Amino acid sequence: MIEVRLPDGSAVERPAGATVADVLQSISARLAREAVAAKVNGNVLDLGTRLSGPQVELTALTLNDPEGLEVARHSCAHVMAEAVCALWPHTRLAYGPVVENGFYYDIELDHSLTPEDFLAIEAKMQQIVKENRPFRRSDMPRAAAMEKLRAEGNPYKIDNAQRADGDTLSFYVTGEPGTGHFEDLCRGPHVPSTGRIGAFKVMQVAGAYWHGDASKQQLQRVYGTTFADKKALRAHLDQMEEARKRDHRKLGQELGLFFLDPLVGPGLVLWKPRGAVVRRVLESFILEELLKRGYQPVYTPQIAKLDLYRTSGHFPYYKDSQYPPIFESDRARLLNALWELARASNADRATDAELALFEEIAKNHADLSAAGYPAQAPMDERLKRIRVWLTQEDGYLLRPMNCPHHIRIYASEAHSYRELPIRIAEFGQVYRYEQSGELSGMTRVRGFCQDDAHLFCTPDQLLDEVAGCVDMAKLVLHVVGLKDYRVRVGLRDDSDKYIGSAENWARAQDAVLAAVKSSGMNYAVEPGEAAFYGPKIDFIVKDCIGREWQLGTVQVDYNLPERFDLKYIGDDNREHRPVMIHRAPFGSLERFIGILIEHLAGAFPLWLAPIQARVCSISAKSKDYAQWVYDVCRAAPLRVELDNSDERIGSKIRDAALMKIPYILVVGEQEAADKTVNVRTREGKQYGNYALPQFLAACAVEIATRGEMAPGEAGQTPPT
RNA sequence: GCCACCGUAGCUCAGUCGGCAGAGCAGCGGUUUUGUAAACCGCAGGUCGUCGGUUCGAAUCCGACCGGUGGCUCCA
Numbered sequence: 102m103i104e105v106r107l108p109d110g111s112a113v114e115r116p117a118g119a120t121v122a123d124v125l126q127s128i129s130a131r132l133a134r135e136a137v138a139a140k141v142n143g144n145v146l147d148l149g150t151r152l153s154g155p156q157v158e159l160t161a162l163t164l165n166d167p168e169g170l171e172v173a174r175h176s177c178a179h180v181m182a183e184a185v186c187a188l189w190p191h192t193r194l195a196y197g198p199v200v201e202n203g204f205y206y207d208i209e210l211d212h213s214l215t216p217e218d219f220l221a222i223e224a225k226m227q228q229i230v231k232e233n234r235p236f237r238r239s240d241m242p243r244a245a246a247m248e249k250l251r252a253e254g255n256p257y258k259i260d261n262a263q264r265a266d267g268d269t270l271s272f273y274v275t276g277e278p279g280t281g282h283f284e285d286l287c288r289g290p291h292v293p294s295t296g297r298i299g300a301f302k303v304m305q306v307a308g309a310y311w312h313g314d315a316s317k318q319q320l321q322r323v324y325g326t327t328f329a330d331k332k333a334l335r336a337h338l339d340q341m342e343e344a345r346k347r348d349h350r351k352l353g354q355e356l357g358l359f360f361l362d363p364l365v366g367p368g369l370v371l372w373k374p375r376g377a378v379v380r381r382v383l384e385s386f387i388l389e390e391l392l393k394r395g396y397q398p399v400y401t402p403q404i405a406k407l408d409l410y411r412t413s414g415h416f417p418y419y420k421d422s423q424y425p426p427i428f429e430s431d432r433a434r435l436l437n438a439l440w441e442l443a444r445a446s447n448a449d450r451a452t453d454a455e456l457a458l459f460e461e462i463a464k465n466h467a468d469l470s471a472a473g474y475p476a477q478a479p480m481d482e483r484l485k486r487i488r489v490w491l492t493q494e495d496g497y498l499l500r501p502m503n504c505p506h507h508i509r510i511y512a513s514e515a516h517s518y519r520e521l522p523i524r525i526a527e528f529g530q531v532y533r534y535e536q537s538g539e540l541s542g543m544t545r546v547r548g549f550c551q552d553d554a555h556l557f558c559t560p561d562q563l564l565d566e567v568a569g570c571v572d573m574a575k576l577v578l579h580v581v582g583l584k585d586y587r588v589r590v591g592l593r594d595d596s597d598k599y600i601g602s603a604e605n606w607a608r609a610q611d612a613v614l615a616a617v618k619s620s621g622m623n624y625a626v627e628p629g630e631a632a633f634y635g636p637k638i639d640f641i642v643k644d645c646i647g648r649e650w651q652l653g654t655v656q657v658d659y660n661l662p663e664r665f666d667l668k669y670i671g672d673d674n675r676e677h678r679p680v681m682i683h684r685a686p687f688g689s690l691e692r693f694i695g696i697l698i699e700h701l702a703g704a705f706p707l708w709l710a711p712i713q714a715r716v717c718s719i720s721a722k723s724k725d726y727a728q729w730v731y732d733v734c735r736a737a738p739l740r741v742e743l744d745n746s747d748e749r750i751g752s753k754i755r756d757a758a759l760m761k762i763p764y765i766l767v768v769g770e771q772e773a774a775d776k777t778v779n780v781r782t783r784e785g786k787q788y789g790n791y792a793l794p795q796f797l798a799a800c801a802v803e804i805a806t807r808g809e810m811a812p813g814e815a816g817q818t819p820p821t
Numbered sequence: 822g823c824c825a826c827c828g829u830a831g832c833u834c835a836g837u838c839g840g841c842a843g844a845g846c847a848g849c850g851g852u853u854u855u856g857u858a859a860a861c862c863g864c865a866g867g868u869c870g871u872c873g874g875u876u877c878g879a880a881u882c883c884g885a886c887c888g889g890u891g892g893c894u895c896c897a
Contacts, residue, residue, distance in 0.1 A: 306825060422897085633897060721855090
C-alpha cells in the first residue's frame with residue numbers, strides 16, 4: 102500500500118502501482134475530471150504515472166494552476182506540431198518548449214508559414230482536439246531509442262536526445278502506438294488527452310536559429326498560446342491590446358515627445374520640445390545628485406582618433422557595430438572598402454572585385470603588395486588579414502563609448518591617493534551602428550545619450566564606490582516610481598571575447614558580488630553577461646509587451662586602467678594602478694524615457710510633465726483674464742499653455758486631457774470676477790476654485806517634492 | 822544581418838475582381854460665445870514609401886531597394 106498525502110493534510114491509502122488518476126478518482130470525481138496532471142513529491146507528472154514508495158505527497162493540477170497550464174501549453178505544442186506535420190508532411194520538428202504566456206515549436210519547413218496558414222493549422226488542431234486522443238508515454242532504453250531516432254533521420258531530435266540525461270528516453274504518442282498516430286520524443290508530462298489542452302491560438306511565426314547560433318540554419322518558430330478557456334484566452338489577448346496602448350512609440354507620436362525620421366537616419370532620435378522637457382528635467386535631477394555626491398562634470402568630443410579605441414580595445418573588436426571610421430588616407434579608405442567587399446562575400450576564395458581592389462591598393466603601396474592578398478583563403482582568413490592592415494591606418498571614429506575620453510582626462514595630470522576617488526561625469530552622446538533588425542523606437546537606437554561617469558579609485562575604495570553607484574541607480578528608479586525591476590550580476594564565462602588577466606577578473610568579480618550582497622537586493626548571477634573588460638551589475642525592466650531592457654549599469658574594470666597605463670601615487674610614494682568603475686544610473690536617456698513613458702502611460706507627474714497646466718477660457722468674455730492667468734503662471738514659473746480658441750469648454754478640456762496635461766485651469770467670468778482659477782486634473786478630478794497664488798504655491802510644493810501631492814492636499818482651503 | 826508581415830493626406834485608417842484616390846481627426850475660413858472629455862457649415866490637403874517590370878490600364882499583380890513592426894542573432 103502507498104500512503105498518499107494531500108495538500109489539505111489528509112491522506113489516503115492506495116494499492117502499490119495505482120496511477121495518479123486512480124488516486125484522484127478515489128478522492129473526488131470532480132477532481133479526477135478536472136485534473137490535467139499532478140505534482141508528486143514536487144515533480145509534475147502525467148495522470149497515468151504509477152505511484153511507488155511507502156508514502157507520496159500529491160497535488161492535483163488543473164488548467165487553473167500555473168503548473169497545470171504549463172503542461173497544457175506543452176501538450177498544445179504537440180497538437181500544433183501534429184497539425185503542421187499533417188498539413189505539410191515533409192516538416193521536420195526541432196524543439197518545442199513552453200515560454201512565458203505560451204509556447205513555440207521550431208520547425209524546418211521549406212514553405213514559409215503565413216498568418217493565413219494559421220487558420221488552417223488551428224482548424225486542424227481543432228480536429229485533433231475533437232478526436233480527444235490520449236497522450237501515451239513510452240519509455241525506451243537509450244540505445245534502442247537512439248536507434249529508432251537514427252532510423253527516422255531527424256537530426257534535431259537526435260541532437261535533443263543526445264543532450265537529454267538518463268538511461269531511458271521517453272516518447273509520447275498522441276493516440277494509439279503503432280497506428281501511425283503522431284509521435285514525438287519528449288520528456289513530458291502531458292495532459293491526459295488532446296481534448297484537454299484548453300482554448301488555443303496560433304499567434305505568430307518568426308525565424309530562429311538552431312541552438313540560437315546565427316551561423317547555423319534558420320528554422321521557423323511558430324508561436325502559440327493556450328488558456329484554461331476561451332474567456333481567459335480572450336482576456337489575455339485584450340490585455341495585450343491594452344498594453345500596446347502604452348507603447349512609447351505610439352505615445353511619443355500622440356503626445357508630440359519625439360520621433361524618428363528616416364531622412365535623418367534609422368535609430369536616430371529627434372527630441373521635440375515636449376520630449377526635450379522631460380529629458381532636461383531628468384538631467385537636472387541627476388546633475389544635482391551628482392554634485393551632491395562629489396562627481397565632477399566634464400565635456401568631451403563625440404569623435405576621436407581610431408588609436409584611442411585601439412588602445413581601449415573597442416576598435417576593431419566592435420568594428421561591425423560601429424559607424425564606419427572616417428579614414429584619413431586613400432589607402433585606408435580602399436582597405437576599408439576591401440573589408441566591406443570581403444565581408445559581403447561568403448566564398449572560400451576572393452571574388453574578382455576583391456582582387457581588383459587589392460591590386461589597385463598594392464600598386465601604390467609596395468609593402469601591401471609584398472604581403473600579398475590571401476586570395477585562396479576562406480573569407481574569415483581574408484578578413485583577418487585586412488583587419489591587421491587596417492589596424493595600422495589612422496582615422497577617426499564616432500565614439501561608441503565615453504570611457505576612453507574620461508580616461509584621458511584622468512591621465513592628463515598626475516594624481517595622489519589623497520585625490521581619489523575621482524568621479525568624472527558627462528551626459529555623453531554615443532553612436533553605435535546597431536543591426537537594422539534590432540532597432541526599436543527609443544529602446545534600441547543608434548545614437549543615444551548616457552548619463553555616464555567613470556570613477557577612478559584605489560582598490561581599498563572599490564567596494565564603497567560600487568555600493569554608492571548601486572545606491573544611485575536604485576535612487577533614480579525609486580524617484581520615477583519604477584519599482585518593477587530585476588538586478589543581474591553579469592560575470593564572465595570561458596569564451597574568448599574577454600580581455601585582461603584572470604587575476605584582474607577574479608578581483609573585479611569578487612568586488613561586484615560583495616557590493617551587491619551588501620546592498621541587500623535580490624539579484625541573479627549570470628555567467629557570460631559581463632562586458633568584455635569587466636563584470637557588471639545591471640538594472641533590468643520590462644516594456645509594455647514584456648521585453649526586457651537594461652537601464653542602469655555599474656561595471657568594475659581593472660583592464661582599461663592597465664591598457665591606458667593609469668597611475669596614482671600612493672602613501673608609499675610609489676606608483677599604483679587605480680581601479681575604474683563605469684556607471685550610468687539611467688543607462689541611456691532615450692531608453693530610460695521610452696520605458697518611463699510606458700510605465701506612466703504618458704501621464705507624467707507634475708515635475709516631469711512637458712506641459713504642467715493649460716488655461717482654458719470659457720468664452721470670449723474671459724479671454725483677457727485667461728491671458729493674465731497664463732502670463733502669471735509662466736512667470737511663476739510653470740510650464741503652461743493657453744487655449745483661447747472659440748471652442749466650447751468641453752472640447753478644450755478633452756484636448757488638454759488627451760495631451761495628459763496634469764492641471765486644467767478653467768477660467769470664466771466667475772473666476773475673472775474673484776481672481777481665481779478653477780482646477781481640474783487630466784483624470785477628471787475637480788479641485789474647485791483657487792486664488793492663483795495659492796494654486797501656484799501648491800504646484801511649487803508638488804514639484805519640489807516630486808510628489809503626487811495635489812493642490813487640495815497642500816494645506817490650503819479653497820475660497821468660496 | 823536573418824525570417825515573416827506592413828507602408829494610402831500632418832495623424833488614425835477604408836479602398837471589393839486591376840478600371841476617375843476616400844473618411845474621421847488635425848489645419849485654414851466662416852457662423853456660434855459657449856461652465857468641465859468632441860458645436861455647426863465650408864475649404865484646402867495625396868509622387869498611394871522609392872525605382873523598375875507585367876498590362877490597353879496598377880494604390881491593387883511581380884521584382885529590387887528604403888523604412889517600420891514582431892521574433893532570432895547581437896548588445897562595449
